[in-house]
Every structure is written in C-alpha cells, then in structure tokens.
Amino acid sequence: MEKITSIQNKYVREVRELSRKARARRQSGFFVAEGERLFREIPPELIAEVFLADSFSGTLPEDAGKYEKQAFHTFICAADATQMGLNACGIKSKHAKARLFRVSDSIMEAMSDTKTSQGILAVCRMKEEGLPAGSLYLVLENIQDPGNLGTIFRSAEAAGADGIILNRGCVDPYSPKVVRSTMGSLFRVPFLRVSEISDAIERVKEEGARVLAADLGADESVYRHDLRKPSAFLIGNEANGLSPEALRLADSRMRIPMKGKIDSLNAASAATILLFEALRQRL
Amino acid sequence: MEKITSIQNKYVREVRELSRKARARRQSGFFVAEGERLFREIPPELIAEVFLADSFSGTLPEDAGKYEKQAFHTFICAADATQMGLNACGIKSKHAKARLFRVSDSIMEAMSDTKTSQGILAVCRMKEEGLPAGSLYLVLENIQDPGNLGTIFRSAEAAGADGIILNRGCVDPYSPKVVRSTMGSLFRVPFLRVSEISDAIERVKEEGARVLAADLGADESVYRHDLRKPSAFLIGNEANGLSPEALRLADSRMRIPMKGKIDSLNAASAATILLFEALRQRL
Numbered sequence: 001m002e003k004i005t006s007i008q009n010k011y012v013r014e015v016r017e018l019s020r021k022a023r024a025r026r027q028s029g030f031f032v033a034e035g036e037r038l039f040r041e042i043p044p045e046l047i048a049e050v051f052l053a054d055s056f057s058g059t060l061p062e063d064a065g066k067y068e069k070q071a072f073h074t075f076i077c078a079a080d081a082t083q084m085g086l087n088a089c090g091i092k093s094k095h096a097k098a099r100l101f102r103v104s105d106s107i108m109e110a111m112s113d114t115k116t117s118q119g120i121l122a123v124c125r126m127k128e129e130g131l132p133a134g135s136l137y138l139v140l141e142n143i144q145d146p147g148n149l150g151t152i153f154r155s156a157e158a159a160g161a162d163g164i165i166l167n168r169g170c171v172d173p174y175s176p177k178v179v180r181s182t183m184g185s186l187f188r189v190p191f192l193r194v195s196e197i198s199d200a201i202e203r204v205k206e207e208g209a210r211v212l213a214a215d216l217g218a219d220e221s222v223y224r225h226d227l228r229k230p231s232a233f234l235i236g237n238e239a240n241g242l243s244p245e246a247l248r249l250a251d252s253r254m255r256i257p258m259k260g261k262i263d264s265l266n267a268a269s270a271a272t273i274l275l276f277e278a279l280r281q282r283l
Numbered sequence: 284m285e286k287i288t289s290i291q292n293k294y295v296r297e298v299r300e301l302s303r304k305a306r307a308r309r310q311s312g313f314f315v316a317e318g319e320r321l322f323r324e325i326p327p328e329l330i331a332e333v334f335l336a337d338s339f340s341g342t343l344p345e346d347a348g349k350y351e352k353q354a355f356h357t358f359i360c361a362a363d364a365t366q367m368g369l370n371a372c373g374i375k376s377k378h379a380k381a382r383l384f385r386v387s388d389s390i391m392e393a394m395s396d397t398k399t400s401q402g403i404l405a406v407c408r409m410k411e412e413g414l415p416a417g418s419l420y421l422v423l424e425n426i427q428d429p430g431n432l433g434t435i436f437r438s439a440e441a442a443g444a445d446g447i448i449l450n451r452g453c454v455d456p457y458s459p460k461v462v463r464s465t466m467g468s469l470f471r472v473p474f475l476r477v478s479e480i481s482d483a484i485e486r487v488k489e490e491g492a493r494v495l496a497a498d499l500g501a502d503e504s505v506y507r508h509d510l511r512k513p514s515a516f517l518i519g520n521e522a523n524g525l526s527p528e529a530l531r532l533a534d535s536r537m538r539i540p541m542k543g544k545i546d547s548l549n550a551a552s553a554a555t556i557l558l559f560e561a562l563r564q565r566l
Contacts, residue, residue: 147430151549160542188544223563256559257566259443261471265555266434272552273559276539280506280560283540 004051004103007110011049011101015111015123022172029126031174035118041184042124049123051101053108056119113176126174131192134162135230136278137209139200141246142169142237143267149173150181151268152235156189159275163190165200169237201249204232213242213250214270216263222254227278235274238267287334287386290393294332294384298394298406305455312409314457318401324467325407332406334384336391339402396459409457414475417445418513419561420492422483424529425452425520426550432456433464434551435518439472442558446473448483452520484532487515496525496533497553499546505537510561518554 004012017024018032025031033042039050108117131137138156143149149171156164171178173193179186194200201211209232212225225231234250236242241264247253256265256273265273287295300307301315308314316325322333391400414420421439426432432454439447454461456476462469477483484494492515495508508514517533519525524547530536539548539556548556 151552154545154549155552157543158539158541158545158548183545185543185545221566223566256441257562258441259562260440260468262437262440262466262468265441266437266551268549269434269438269551269555272548272555276556277559277563279540279542283504283506 001052001100001102004101004107007107009107011051011099012103012107012111015051015121018123019111019113019176022175025126025172025174030123031126031179032113032121032176033124033179034112034114034121034176035180036120038180038184039120039122041187042122043127043187046124046127046187047098047122048125049099049101051103051108051111051121051123053103053105053117053119055105056108114180127187129192130190131163131165131203131207132190133207135209136161136275137204137207137232138164138271138275139197139204139211139232139234140164140166140170140271141197141200141234141242142167142240143235144169144171144238145267146171146175146177147181148238148266148268149178150183150186152271153178153182153185153189153191155268155272155275157185159272159279161189161275163192165192165194165203167197167200168193168195197243197246198249201232201234201246207232210252211250212274213247213253214256214274215242215247215253216255218253218255220252220254221257222274222277223257225252225254227281231278233271233274233278235267235271284335284383284385287384287390290390292390294334294382295386295390295394298334298404301406302394302396302459305458308409308455308457313406314409314462315396315404315459316407316462317395317397317404317459318463319403321463321467322403322405324470325405326410326470329407329410329470330381330405331408332382332384334386334391334394334404336386336388336400336402338388339391397463410470412475413473414446414448414486414490415473416490418492419444419558420487420490420515421447421554421558422480422487422494422515422517423447423449423453423554424480424483424517424525425450425523426518427452427454427521428550429454429458429460430464431521431549431551432461433466433469435554436461436465436468436472436474438551438555438558440468442555442562444472444558446475448475448477448486450480450483451476451478452480480526480529481532484515484517484529490515493535494533495557496530496536497539497557498525498530498536499538501536501538503535503537504540505557505560506540508535508537510564514561516554516557516561518550518557521550 015032018030108119111121138161209230211232211234213234234246298315301313391402394404421444492513494515494517496517517529
C-alpha cells in the first residue's frame with residue numbers, strides 16, 4: 001500500500017478537483033465517493049483508487065467474515081494483497097489495477113467534502129448511462145438541491161422505477177453531496193443526462209410511457225390516474241416548478257391533493273408520493 | 284430605524300448566539316428566521332426584532348400593494364413609521380414594540396447562518412406548543428437531519444396532519460436550518476416537544492389515535508391499514524429506525540412495500556408516503 005505524505009501529491013490534488021468541480025468530473029469521467037457504508041455499495045469494477053486515513057480501521061479485520069463477499073472486503077484485501085505480492089485473503093481479484101493509498105488524517109480531512117471524514121474515500125469511474133426498457137420513469141427538470149436529488153434516487157429505487165432522466169439544469173448527480181445522499185442508489189438506478197427537457201420527454205415517450213406533469217394548478221388528482229400503465233413523472237425545480245415548455249410537452253397534468261396554507265411540497269417529497277402511488281396501484 | 288455599525292453590538296451578538304446554540308434558544312424562548320420569503324410567513328405577533336442589510340430593498344416599495352396585507356409589509360411599514368414618528372402607510376400596528384435595525388452587509392453576513400444572506404433576518408418568539416384534538420399525527424423519534432425535519436413539517440401541513448410530537452433526541456425545530464427548510468410550515472403545524480418517546484406515544488393515545496410504527500420488518504403493508512381512523516405514525520431515526528421501546532409501545536407495525544436492493548427510505552420520504560396515504564384514503 002502506498003503512503004501519501006504531502007497535500008501536494010498529484011492524487012490528492014486530483015481528488016480535491018473531482019470533489020469541487022463538475023467540469024473536472026465531466027472531463028475525466030471520474031468522481032469521488034466517501035464513507036465506509038457507501039464504499040460497500042460501489043460496484044467493484046468502478047473503483048479506481050481508494051484512500052484510507054491512518055486512523056481508519058473500518059470493520060476489518062474484526063468483521064471480515066461478515067463482509068467477505070462484499071466489495072469493501074474484497075477490494076481492500078485484494079488491493080493489499082496485490083501490492084504486497086501476496087494473496088492474503090485467497091480472493092481472486094479483478095481490481096488489481098485499482099490503487100490503494102494510506103494518507104495522514106489531516107490530508108484525509110483536506111480531501112474530504114464532509115466536516116468529519118469517515119477515513120475512507122474512493123475515486124470511481126462513472127457508470128455507463130442509459131435508460132432501459134421499462135414502465136416507470138422520472139424526468140427531472142432543474143432539480144437544484146443535492147439532498148433532494150439524492151432522496152429522489154433512493155425513492156426511485158425503492159419504488160422500482162426503471163430509470164431517471166435529468167436535464168442539463170439539474171445538479172450534477174456525481175457531486176459529492178448527491179453521491180452521499182443517494183446511499184448507493186446512484187449505482188443501482190439507471191439514469192441518463194440530456195441537454196434539453198424536450199429531449200428528456202421525447203426519450204421516455206420512445207419507451208411508450210405517458211408523461212405526467214406534477215403541477216399544482218392541474219384539475220385532476222394523481223389518485224384518479226391509472227398509473228399501472230407505463231408512466232413517466234415530470235418533476236420541476238424546487239422554487240419555480242416545471243417550465244412552460246415541459247408542461248406543454250406533457251401528455252397530462254395532475255396535482256397532488258393538499259391541505260393547509262401551503263403552496264408546494266418539497267420536490268423530493270412530490271416525486272416520492274407519485275412513485276409510491278404508482279407502486280401501490282401496481283401491487 | 285436604528286443603525287448598527289459594530290459586530291460587537293449586543294443585538295448582533297444575541298442573534299449569533301440564538302443561531303448557534305440550542306440552549307440559548309431554549310433559555311430565551313427566541314429563535315432566528317432568515318430570508319424574505321420565510322419572513323412573510325412569520326405571524327406578526329411573534330416578531331421581536333428585524334434586521335435589514337444596507338443592500339436589502341426586498342420587494343418594497345415596488346410591490347407594496349401586493350403584500351399590503353402581509354406581515355412583511357405591515358411590519359416593515361409600521362415599524363418604520365413608529366420609529367419615524369409617522370404613520371406613513373396608514374396601517375395601525377400591533378408591532379410597535381418590535382424593533383427594526385439596519386446593519387451593514389458585512390455584519391449581516393456575520394449574523395447569517397447561510398452562505399449568502401438574503402439581507403433580512405428576524406428574531407422571533409417561539410409559539411406556544413401544544414397538540415390539538417385531531418385525527419392525524421406524527422410522532423418523531425430521534426430525527427437528526429435538519430432538512431428531513433423541515434421536509435416532514437411541510438409534508439405534515441400539506442397532508443393536513445393535526446400535529447407533530449418530537450422526543451428529546453430530535454434536532455431542535457428552531458435551529459436555523461430546520462426553520463428555513465420548513466418554508467413557514469413551522470409556524471402553522473402545531474407541535475409539542477416531550478422528553479421520552481413513551482410520553483409522546485401516551486400523548487397521542489390520549490387523543491384516541493392508533494399508533495402505527497413504520498417498520499421495515501413488519502408483515503403488514505401500510506396499504507392494508509384503514510387510515511381513515513384516527514392515526515399517529517411513528518417515525519424513527521435516519522440510521523437506526525425506531526427504538527425497541529417505541530416498537531413495543533406501538534399499537535401496530537406496518538411496512539412501506541419496497542422494491543430494489545435497498546434497506547431503507549429517507550426518513551422524511553417515509554413520513555411523506557404515510558401522510559399522503561392517509562390523505563388519499565380520506566379523500
């Protein structure tokens with residue numbers, strides 16, 4: 001295992017760039033995933049570099065048995081073994097090309113996007129984007145809050161959505177806060193980034209889905225729609241809702257019934273309600 | 284209008300204390316609400332002090348007509364008028380005792396909890412806590428994330444919940460990030476803070492509500508429960524779910540059906556799904 005001692009090290013600088021700059025991510029095709037729990041969710045083939053703080057021991061070796069088949073254990077052991085010229089864990093690894101580094105705790109803090117680093121951080125390749133054939137999609141227009149986007153990924157996975165399309169105005173799904181708040185759903189829910197909202201809508205129509213716009217001003221309630229049919233929910237920006245263009249291109253508009261003196265739901269809440277109403281109708 | 288020029292001013296120091304320390308809020312009974320949109324949601328009788336940055340012009344005077352009846356306009360005009368010895372807006376005010384201050388932009392930045400202040404900040408009295416008679420409640424155990432708690436307040440209002448009970452382990456609902464993320468629902472949804480989760484459950488049982496624990500391990504789906512009856516949903520901590528005590532005291536456990544390789548929903552998403560399922564059944 002290599003030891004990094006300087007904050008000026010090129011790998012350290014690379015991580016900081018990837019954390020901070022969407023452009024650096026876009027140009028390189030790599031991003032940063034932090035934290036032990038999230039690390040275990042990364043498909044091993046996407047892991048390019050792993051950085052461990054000196055103080056990091058993780059759940060190894062005490063819990064090694066428990067996580068033997070999980071990426072965490074596999075990778076750490078395999079990388080260690082490869083670099084030490086051993087195969088200490090007896091696991092054949094596809095990841096011999098991934099690199100493992102130890103860094104001081106202060107360098108880890110400098111690399112970390114969080115206030116208190118958990119001591120483990122990985123540089124990962126982006127997965128291939130695409131939208132599989134299916135019957136439940138989300139189309140997101142200008143979703144800006146990283147926590148909202150992360151929550152939407154989690155809800156989409158839990159409700160069995162087949163994919164998410166994001167237009168260019170959405171926050172980068174590979175930004176560190178989004179990656180963290182997806183809790184691993186980022187790796188499992190197929191998604192596709194397109195430039196214009198019109199491209200996004202066209203794409204789900206190609207899949208045969210009806211495009212249903214969540215709109216406070218709509219007459220018909222979501223609960224009156226038959227969501228067993230192939231459906232794509234169109235969710236707009238937190239402050240401004242959907243654009244006139246998105247509303248115009250939708251096949252239908254629907255509202256989520258609400259009480260109280262309130263003018264909108266949180267965007268992730270709205271997406272979650274719609275996704276689970278589809279799940280409920282399909283049970 | 285008084286002008287504050289020093290960061291050492293006692294009002295400025297008070298705001299910083301109230302922003303940062305739950306204890307300062309608890310002992311004083313005051314808290315801080317920031318931002319123009321949120322400001323308009325504050326019940327005028329709760330406003331004690333208002334701070335405007337030099338660069339703040341807000342929507343006044345251009346939009347004055349539009350907001351004439353809203354707290355924002357009423358208060359700003361009334362306070363200005365009172366302190367100038369005039370009644371420029373012709374509005375009789377209950378708020379003559381509230382104080383209005385101008386501060387430099389740099390002092391406002393130092394007072395603000397946000398990265399970029401919107402230039403308006405109020406010190407508010409806490410409203411009276413309590414739980415009205417009703418038929419739909421949330422009981423929150425150790426909800427830690429401010430954004431989650433804020434989202435839960437918004438969803439609770441939108442779904443027509445009658446009140447929220449929080450145990451001692453929850454994040455302070457008057458912390459700045461919670462206040463902001465409720466988007467004003469904090470002022471409109473009745474809530475009650477209690478020490479133990481057992482007190483919280485007892486309290487909603489007094490209202491005749493069945494206590495339904497959201498639990499991944501439960502056999503029965505929420506969609507098989509009759510939520511038209513008086514109901515209280517029990518929502519647990521983001522990482523650990525509900526405590527064994529909370530599960531034991533609940534009348535019934537239920538799960539939200541899920542697909543995918545996922546072990547939980549975001550806590551606010553779970554609360555939102557349950558609240559809107561109750562709303563749907565009651566339509």
